[in-house]
Amino acid sequence: MSGVASKAVAFADDHQIPIYLLALALGVVVGTIAPASSHGFEQAIEPVLALLLFATFQQVPFTALAHAFRDRRFLTVLLLVNFVVVPVVVFGLTRFVAGDKAVLIAVLLVLLTPCIDYVIVFCGLAGGASTKLLAASPILMLGQLLLLPLYLIMFVGRDLADVFDPGPFVHAFVVLIVVPLLLALLTEMLAARHHVGMLVTSALTGLMVALLAATLFVVVASQVPAVRGNLRAVAEVVPIFAAFAAVMAAVGWVATRCLRLDPADGRAVMFSGTTRNSLVVLPLALALPAAYDIAPAVVVTQTLVELIVMLVYVRLVPRLVRSKPEHF
Secondary structure, eight states, X not given: OOHHHHHHHHHHHHTHHHHHHHHHHHHHHHHHHOGGGXXXXXXXXXXXXXXXXXXXXXXXXXXXXXXXXXXXXXHHXXXXXXXXXXXXXXXXXXXXXXXXXXXHHHHHHHHTSBOOSTHHHHHHHTTOOHXXXXXXXXXXXXXXXXXXXXXXXXXXXXXXXXXXXXXXXXXXXXXXXXXXXXXXXXXXXXXXXXXXXXXXXXXXXHTHHXXXXXXXXXXXXXXXXXHHTTHHHXXXXXHHHHHHHHHHHHHHHHHXXXXXXXXXXXXXHHHHHHOBOHHHHHHHHHTSOGGGTTHHHHHHHHHHHHHHHHHXXXXXXXXXXXXXXXXX
C-alpha cells in the first residue's frame, strides 16, 4: 500500500463517525432532491452490503471463528436476549400501534428479527466481541426464520401470519452470509499461499470505512422518498423504535453485570439485542398485500433511527461497559 493510500486509510479510521454522519446526510439530500433515483439505489443495497460483509468476514481468521462458536455461554445469552427478552419488550411497545394492523405487522417484522450484517461492523468499532457475533450470525438468521411466523401468530393472529414468505430470508441468508463467508474462506486460503490473496485482504481492510459509508448512503438515498410519503406513520413509530433501542441497551447492560460477562461479550450482546434486520425484512415488507403498503416506510424508518443509534452506541457502549462487571 502506497504512502498516500496508507494516510487515507489512517485518516478514515480516525474519523469514522464524521464520515458515517456525512454519508447519512448525503443520502438524505440525494434522496430528497432526486427521488427518481431511489429505485437504482435500492437495487444497489444488496451487492454493497454483501461486499461489506465479505470485507468484514475476511478480517476474521477462521480458526478464531471456530473457537468463538464454541463459547456456549455467550451464545446462550445472545439467543435468550434476542428470542426471549426482545419479544416481550416488542409486545409491550407495540400496544401503542395495535389498532393499526399494517403498522403493527411492519413494526413486528423489523423488531423481532436480530441483525446479521452491519451490526458486526459497529460492534467491532465499539470494541465488542465481533468475532463471536459473526460466528452466531447463521444461528440468529435461522432462529428468526423459524420463529418469526410463530411470533406473528402469537401477537397478531393467524390471518397476518399467513402472509409471511420465508423466501426473502433464505435468499438473504445465502447472499449475505453463505456467499461472503465462502469467499472470505477462499481469500484466507489464497493469502496463505499467494501474494495476490494478501493484496486482496489488505485492500478490503483499507476499504472498510468507505464500504460502510457507501452502504449507509445507498440505504438512506433509496428510502427517503418512501419515508417522506408516509410521514404520519413515521411520526407514530419513531418513539417506539427509539424506546426499543434504549430498553435493549439497558437489558444488555444488566445482562453483562448480572451474568458477569466479559466486557467485549457484553458489548456484543448490547449491539445484537438493539440492532435489527431491517435490510433483510424490507423485501418481506415490500411483498405484503396492498393493504399493508405502509409497511416498507415503517421498516425504512427503523433503519434510519437505528443507523443514528448505532453511531451513538459506538461511543456510548464502551463507556457503559468499561471493565469486568462487579459482583452483585
